[in-house]
Amino acid sequence: MWESFGFEFVNFYFVPGIVLGCIYALGAIGITLTFGILRFANFAHGEVMMTGAYVTWTIMALTGALFGWALHPLIAAIPSVFLMILVFFVVDRFFYKPFRKAPTIKVVMASFGMMLVIRSLVQILWGPNQITFVKGIAKPNSFIRELTGSMDMMILVPNKHFLIMGGTVVIVMLLGYLLTYTRIGKAMRAVSDSPDLALVTGIDVEVVIRATWIVGGACAVAAGVFLATDIQMLETTMGFRMLLPMFAAAILGGIGKPYGAVLGGLVIGLAEELSSYPWIGDAPLLSPGYKSGVAFSIMIVMLIVRPSGIFKGRTF
Amino acid sequence: MDQLIGYFLYFCSLLAVGGIYSLIALGLNVQWGFAGLFNVGIAGFVSIGAYTYALLTTDTSPLHYGGLGLPLAVGIVAAMVASGLISAIIGVICIRLRSDYLAIATIGIAEIIKLVLKNNSEITNGPRGINKIPRLWENFTEERFYNDWPMSWFASAETWQSIFSSLPRWWWQPCFALSIIIAVYVVYRLLEKLRLSPWGRMMTAIRENEPAAHAAGKNVTGRRIEAFILGSMIMGLAGAVLAMHLRLIEPTNTFDPSKLTFLVWVMLIAGGSGNNRGAILGSFLIWVIWSASEIVINVGINVIDDFTNIHVGILSTRAGYLRMLLIGLLLQYILQKYPLGILPESRPTASSKT
Numbered sequence: 001m002w003e004s005f006g007f008e009f010v011n012f013y014f015v016p017g018i019v020l021g022c023i024y025a026l027g028a029i030g031i032t033l034t035f036g037i038l039r040f041a042n043f044a045h046g047e048v049m050m051t052g053a054y055v056t057w058t059i060m061a062l063t064g065a066l067f068g069w070a071l072h073p074l075i076a077a078i079p080s081v082f083l084m085i086l087v088f089f090v091v092d093r094f095f096y097k098p099f100r101k102a103p104t105i106k107v108v109m110a111s112f113g114m115m116l117v118i119r120s121l122v123q124i125l126w127g128p129n130q131i132t133f134v135k136g137i138a139k140p141n142s143f144i145r146e147l148t149g150s151m152d153m154m155i156l157v158p159n160k161h162f163l164i165m166g167g168t169v170v171i172v173m174l175l176g177y178l179l180t181y182t183r184i185g186k187a188m189r190a191v192s193d194s195p196d197l198a199l200v201t202g203i204d205v206e207v208v209i210r211a212t213w214i215v216g217g218a219c220a221v222a223a224g225v226f227l228a229t230d231i232q233m234l235e236t237t238m239g240f241r242m243l244l245p246m247f248a249a250a251i252l253g254g255i256g257k258p259y260g261a262v263l264g265g266l267v268i269g270l271a272e273e274l275s276s277y278p279w280i281g282d283a284p285l286l287s288p289g290y291k292s293g294v295a296f297s298i299m300i301v302m303l304i305v306r307p308s309g310i311f312k313g314r315t316f
Numbered sequence: 317m318d319q320l321i322g323y324f325l326y327f328c329s330l331l332a333v334g335g336i337y338s339l340i341a342l343g344l345n346v347q348w349g350f351a352g353l354f355n356v357g358i359a360g361f362v363s364i365g366a367y368t369y370a371l372l373t374t375d376t377s378p379l380h381y382g383g384l385g386l387p388l389a390v391g392i393v394a395a396m397v398a399s400g401l402i403s404a405i406i407g408v409i410c411i412r413l414r415s416d417y418l419a420i421a422t423i424g425i426a427e428i429i430k431l432v433l434k435n436n437s438e439i440t441n442g443p444r445g446i447n448k449i450p451r452l453w454e455n456f457t458e459e460r461f462y463n464d465w466p467m468s469w470f471a472s473a474e475t476w477q478s479i480f481s482s483l484p485r486w487w488w489q490p491c492f493a494l495s496i497i498i499a500v501y502v503v504y505r506l507l508e509k510l511r512l513s514p515w516g517r518m519m520t521a522i523r524e525n526e527p528a529a530h531a532a533g534k535n536v537t538g539r540r541i542e543a544f545i546l547g548s549m550i551m552g553l554a555g556a557v558l559a560m561h562l563r564l565i566e567p568t569n570t571f572d573p574s575k576l577t578f579l580v581w582v583m584l585i586a587g588g589s590g591n592n593r594g595a596i597l598g599s600f601l602i603w604v605i606w607s608a609s610e611i612v613i614n615v616g617i618n619v620i621d622d623f624t625n626i627h628v629g630i631l632s633t634r635a636g637y638l639r640m641l642l643i644g645l646l647l648q649y650i651l652q653k654y655p656l657g658i659l660p661e662s663r664p665t666a667s668s669k670t
Contacts, residue, residue, distance in 0.1 A: 041417075041419060099651075104414075104415075108354060110648060112581070113647045114644070116643075117641055120637040121637075121641055128633070290431055290435060293428050303410060
């Protein structure tokens with residue numbers, strides 16, 4: 001059973017699917033919060049993810065060259081988070097805030113423009129070519145391999161995948177604490193559920209918006225760094241490639257529902273990887289070239305059947 | 317003299333590409349300017365038109381499906397129909413939801429179209445693309461065209477050959493540019509007629525006050541889907557013309573969203589959304605700025621090269637991104653300061669006939 005089916009399925013389809021799902025989930029949290037609280041689809045979100053990864057790499061390279069430190073990506077990501085939150089603040093102040101009272105489509109257009117502005121800025125600064133993020137081949141964790149191997153169900157998971165899955169669990173737990181127990185978190189949920197009612201109860205919407213950018217920015221950088229850790233390189237198009245699955249995850253989970261976004265991200269990630277498993281016969285069910293079409297199909301089906309998503313989010 | 321001809325031909329190609337952009341912008345104007353539908357998948361609809369035209373009209377080739385060698389007009393009509401069909405499917409699903417969803421869905425469909433074109437190598441020749449696409453006017457000098465009807469009705473192959481050899485090599489260029497301009501004019505006149513018709517006024521009513529239009533018994537969703545399909549059909553037409561102009565199309569670089577989708581949006585917003593004349597003006601204006609900025613940046617790089625020791629290789633590879641950045645900032649500036657564009661929309665008065 002394990003030899004014929006489980007080994008290949010778990011190691012080459014299921015675990016990568018979960019890992020990809022974690023990355024989508026972290027990105028989709030920011031998208032769903034922005035969509036729920038500021039009421040627009042932020043097309044620039046993927047680019048902020050990508051820029052966060054580039055900044056993290058630069059910090060690693062600079063500290064390596066200047067002080068000879070070999071910083072772990074997660075430590076280098078901390079200053080990058082602050083910088084990206086600052087980027088979100090600046091973009092919001094100069095490009096999104098002027099349209100707060102205007103029809104939302106204006107700010108969607110502005111965010112679409114920002115997507116290209118941020119990307120071309122990164123391409124100017126770092127150049128259009130791929131950059132190696134982490135060198136070397138990721139070997140499977142030997143402890144897990146031997147432990148599961150002795151039980152006749154060998155599981156090959158590289159350390160980077162443990163890092164991504166563990167990091168996502170920690171971030172989602174922190175986010176859960178923030179949204180359930182803190183004042184600002186409750187205010188964010190209130191604005192997302194009903195902005196008018198929130199305003200009446202004296203919630204300062206501008207503070208909530210700032211908190212949204214902070215949470216969204218932190219999650220976006222984490223997603224970007226995890227993605228770069230997973231594929232071990234940096235590309236200027238990697239943010240745009242993530243954008244559609246992240247939107248699909250946000251819509252699947254329900255707009256304005258962070259837990260929905262996490263679930264949606266995991267579902268989309270798994271569906272993308274499992275779609276190329278040879279379910280029938282020996283050939284992949286769906287050619288891997290069409291992987292990114294899976295997220296889109298799920299999104300379209302969801303828009304037809306239940307636009308409010310699994311967790312009954314907002315529809316506009 | 318040769319230099320003058322060179323300038324003239326450069327002018328022709330500026331006109332041709334500007335005209336293609338004008339067609340796309342006119343199509344977008346129907347969707348955004350008339351109906352308020354936010355389409356960011358322009359590249360996808362244009363590529364559908366271009367590939368349909370290419371597969372139907374090119375000569376038989378072992379590299380991709382067919383090359384059916386059909387008449388050019390059939391290819392153009394089929395390009396419009398194909399683009400319209402795809403947009404009908406998307407429209408029926410997404411238009412009843414808010415504009416953000418349509419934006420996400422259109423950007424998605426553009427990606428899916430790109431995937432399909434890239435992966436179905438036996439039909440589209442995959443990333444290597446389709447070449448030798450027949451171009452209007454120039455195609456008459458090709459053997460399979462003057463040997464076949466309708467050209468063979470008027471003169472024999474030898475006569476055609478001698479006619480073409482007596483003409484300068486570039487004779488088709490001004491004809492091609494002129495044909496595109498005529499196409500732009502025809503589409504413009506038709507759209508103006510449509511704008512002033514009851515249909516166009518209904519579109520404005522729906523865009524400005526949807527509940528009121530709904531209460532007045534107008535089929536809001538139906539009209540929007542119609543506008544979406546019509547706009548995409550014009551984009552399909554533009555795609556066919558683009559395929560003619562380029563003669564070689566492939567899925568990724570030819571239909572780069574930042575150069576098609578984004579640039580066309582800047583053109584329409586700058587020219588004035590809702591105004592057909594504005595769409596054309598914006599297209600030519602932004603296209604000239606875009607082309608001129610390339611020359612200016614290259615001159616700048618040469619100056620840096622002459623007077624300093626800076627290695628200019630990096631500069632010239634990244635200059636294209638600088639242009640993109642500036643155009644992006646230009647869009648933000650126009651959106652905030654001049655949201656109506658150069659030629660603001662003018663509403664037809666109750667009695668106006670023009």
